[in-house]
Amino acid sequence: MRISLIRVDDRLIHGQVVMGWTQALGIEQILVADDEIAVDETQKQLLLMAVPAGVTADVLSIADSATIVDASDSDVSTLILVRGPAELAALHREGVPMPRVNVGNVHTGPDRKRLTKEVHATEDEIGIWRELAEAGVRLEARWLPSSPVTDLARLVGAQS
Template sequence: MSIVVTRIDERLIHGQVAYSWSVAYQVTEYLVVDDEAANDPTQILLLSMAVPSGKKLAILSVEDAVSHLDAQPDSMKTFIVVKSPHVLLSLIEKGIMLPSINVGGMYYKAGKQEICKTVYLDEEDKAVFRKIKDHGIACEIRTSPSDKSIDLYTKI
């Protein structure tokens, strides 16, 4: 398997993600890992409409994503997108090695603090990111590929 980008974005796939990141990293497949979206026909339809022509799309639960990734050929350049760091920690704990994590959009909700323009975290989120850090995985904040990378760990 070849994971080229792993991104946290509560919007999952949208124009910016679908185009700019796929061009910058020559993505061949989008993998949305989200238990809710995997079981929602409307979400599946909307996400499939956001993926550029010629790119593959899989929308899977955490369990199914592990099997999917384990079966991937090295030639597949996969872009993983999730809504929360909790999902990525689950993948890591199930043996999926992520080269790094890009945090693009975790938006304001009651109890969350702004750590950057597009990233708001609560104490539980911070604890999950610390566990990810313990696995030696870098986490950056970057909205688009051309933005300056900010080390998330320096903000928590």
């Protein structure tokens, strides 16, 4: 499987992903790696309704997503979506290669610190971001393909 982009976005499949990222990168396949939605047929079908014509998509558990990535020798341009840093870390632990990750949108809420305009995190999540960065994952906060890139590792105090 040719991973064109791994994106963290708590909205998962939505207009920005469909119109911005899939078109800009020529995405042919979307893989949502999410344990909760993978077993919720209603939520799964709602997400899949947003997939544009000509793009295939599936919603699988994190473990099943990692298995598919590992077993596939396809050259299809693929976008992998996860909802937050915990899911990204789980995918990383499963062995999915991720030299670069786009962090697009993680909403605000109670006990969440603003890292960028679009990315907020709890102290625990900041620790996860830091661990991923220190493990060699390049974390780029970037909302749209045309937006400037912000080094998220620097914002969470990761050691190089």
